[in-house]
Amino acid sequence: MKRNVPVLGAVATLLVLGRAAPAQVSFPSIARGYATWLVRAMDPCDPATLSVVSPTNLPLGGCAQANTATDDALGETFAILRVTELGKIALVGTGFTFADTLRVRLVIRVTRSGIDTSVGSNQNVTFMDRSIECPRAPETFSVRPNGLVAGSTDLGACLAPDMDLNRGNLQILDASLIDTANGRVMAVPGVLRVGMSAPRHR
Amino acid sequence: MHRGWTASGLVAVTALIAMGTLVSAASAVVEFPRKASYYRIWFVRAMDECTAANAVDVRGPFPNLPATGCLQANTETDDAVPMGFARLLITHTGKIAILGGGFPFGVRLGLALTLRVTRRVAEVRHPAGSNKRVTFEDVTIQCGNTPFGFRPSPAGRLAGVTTLSACLGSSLSDLAVGNIEVVNASLINLDTGKVFATAGVVPVRG
Numbered sequence: 288m289k290r291n292v293p294v295l296g297a298v299a300t301l302l303v304l305g306r307a308a309p310a311q312v313s314f315p316s317i318a319r320g321y322a323t324w325l326v327r328a329m330d331p332c333d334p335a336t337l338s339v340v341s342p343t344n345l346p347l348g349g350c351a352q353a354n355t356a357t358d359d360a361l362g363e364t365f366a367i368l369r370v371t372e373l374g375k376i377a378l379v380g381t382g383f384t385f386a387d388t389l390r391v392r393l394v395i396r397v398t399r400s401g402i403d404t405s406v407g408s409n410q411n412v413t414f415m416d417r418s419i420e421c422p423r424a425p426e427t428f429s430v431r432p433n434g435l436v437a438g439s440t441d442l443g444a445c446l447a448p449d450m451d452l453n454r455g456n457l458q459i460l461d462a463s464l465i466d467t468a469n470g471r472v473m474a475v476p477g478v479l480r481v482g483m484s485a486p487r488h489r
Numbered sequence: 490m491h492r493g494w495t496a497s498g499l500v501a502v503t504a505l506i507a508m509g510t511l512v513s514a515a516s517a518v519v520e521f522p523r524k525a526s527y528y529r530i531w532f533v534r535a536m537d538e539c540t541a542a543n544a545v546d547v548r549g550p551f552p553n554l555p556a557t558g559c560l561q562a563n564t565e566t567d568d569a570v571p572m573g574f575a576r577l578l579i580t581h582t583g584k585i586a587i588l589g590g591g592f593p594f595g596v597r598l599g600l601a602l603t604l605r606v607t608r609r610v611a612e613v614r615h616p617a618g619s620n621k622r623v624t625f626e627d628v629t630i631q632c633g634n635t636p637f638g639f640r641p642s643p644a645g646r647l648a649g650v651t652t653l654s655a656c657l658g659s660s661l662s663d664l665a666v667g668n669i670e671v672v673n674a675s676l677i678n679l680d681t682g683k684v685f686a687t688a689g690v691v692p693v694r695g
Contacts, residue, residue, distance in 0.1 A: 312563045312685075316591065317574045318533045320690040324525035326668045329607045332624045339623060340612040344663040352607050352622035354519050365524040372693045382522070395689075398536045398561050399554070405546035411561035412547060413539045414554070442692075451551040456533045458689040477670040478581045479525035480653075 311411060314400070314456040321370040321459055325380070326477035328357040328463065358466040358473035361387055364434075366464060366474055370442070374453050376421045377439040378428050378464070388427035388467040389436060390420045393445075399455035414452060416460065421445035427467050518622060521607075521668045525581065528671050532575040532589075533689030535675065537562040567678040567685035570596050575647065575686055577674060583654055583665050585632055587639060587676075589647035597638040597679035598647065602656065603629045608667025625664060627672055632656040638679045 335348025364382025368391060371377070376391055383389070395417050402412040422428070422440040430436045443453040464474040539559035547558050573591015577600065578584075587600060607624040632651050633639045639649040653665040676686040 311561065312534055312536075312566075312568050313571065314534055314691055315532065315572050315574050315686075316691075318531035318689055318691040321530050321688060323528045323530065323671075325522070326525045326670055327519055327521055327607075328670065329605060329624045329668065331605065332626045335626055337616065337623070338614040339610055340614055342611060342663045344660060345610070346625050346628070346661065346664070349610070349613070349623035349625045352518055352624050359519050362520070363522045365522050370690055372690055374692050396536060396538065398534070399551075401550070402554070402558070403548045403550060404558070404560070405548065406560065412545075412558040413536045413561050414558040415539045415541075415544075447553075449553055449555050451553040452555075454692050456536065456689065456691060458533055458535065458687050459530075460687065474522070475670050475672075476528050477525055477668065478528055478579055479521055479523075479668055480581055480583055480666045 314398070318456075319372045321368070321462065321476075323368055323462075323476040324478065325363070325366040325368055325464055325474035326479055327363065328354075328472045328475045330354060330356045356471070358469060358471035360469065361389075361466050361473050363474055366436075368462060368464070368476065370459065370462070374442040375439050376442055376445070379435075379437045381433075381435050383430040383434050383436055385430055385432045385434065387430040387436075389430070389473075390422065390424075390427055390465045390467055392418065392420050392461070392463045392465050392472070393459055394418045394461035395452075396458040396460055397452045397455055398458075399452075414449075417446070417449075417452065418461075419445045420465065423447060525668075527581065528577075528579040528674075530577050530674065530688040531690065532572070532577065532676055532686035533691055534572065535563075535566040535684045535687045537565045565683070567681050567683035569681055570598070570678045570685045572676075572686060573645070575676060577688075579653070579671065583652050585651050585653060585656065587647060587649045589641070590645055592641035592645045592647055594641055594643045594645065596641060597636075598633065598641070599635075599638045599677040599679045600632040600656075601629060601673070601675050601677050601684070602632065602671065603627055603673035604664070605670040605672055606664045606667050607670075608664075628657075628661065628664065629673075630656045630658075630661075631677070633679075636679070 330353040332350035366380030398413040443450040544557040575589035654662040
């Protein structure tokens, strides 16, 4: 009976170690990025300040549209943002005013493999969330005389001096278009659905 | 006569100034863009946030990385569902399509969307008004036929189609119209309730 004690101890240790070892989740084999149109950014409504009567299939409360925390200075007819697997950030849009200047703000969480750390080598490491603006200051996306903005920049350059964060499993937690004149968010990913009537149910 | 003209002129000027103020106040409400056709993303794996409390020193081999980071963890996020790839498309017609591969057969997947909708509303009260632009509180909805969600095929492929209005349900279906900000989009393992994928990119040179 006493002979079995070390064996049981070893089994228990293995079980504990097996449980403690984190299950290493692998990255997806492919994720080609982000391609989205941008809608206007509005101030959040929290809490609701008015009652909605009609139409009926809506929350009972809401807020009058406000753009105090968000930008109210720039116009926008449309804008498209792309973040590609080649590490490019591209912006195209119209309806802006000549000489307006814009940047793309991204909040990212990067996990890289094959990193040597103080607790071991060849580890998967998740870095602290980063908020970056592209292109990197003092550069901007500038609006042309015809109201068009079209440009691209490199993700690695925006991340400087931590350029090597532009590899691995790159989560885009937030993306927005910034009016550099006031630093406010003017547009965010989304869709515009026109019409007052409720869409058909499937 | 002159005095009367001056008084009426003052009233008129005051009225004009007031109107001007009202007009400028009204114009502060920004217009929607004319077009925003789709929201299209690829998903990457969701990882736990790295905080200073969990940080370890980074020693290499890449020179241009932060000095600290955290060992990849999937405690708050899901570690059960493997994933080859996944994509999401939301169109301006309100259609939602999910496509993916490399999933185990039998898992139940959900799509969580956080939306901030601003739209014209026919009638409001407190204060009363009509045809007003209203922003609603952010709403988080889950797409996929609850309780089964989106189900991969035996080959591990995922292909699901639904609509914004179906995800919103009949009581909120009119939120599927207007300036629809997609604040967040993520894939959820319905068996654990944890997020396993969020928008992102895996750069090809990684």
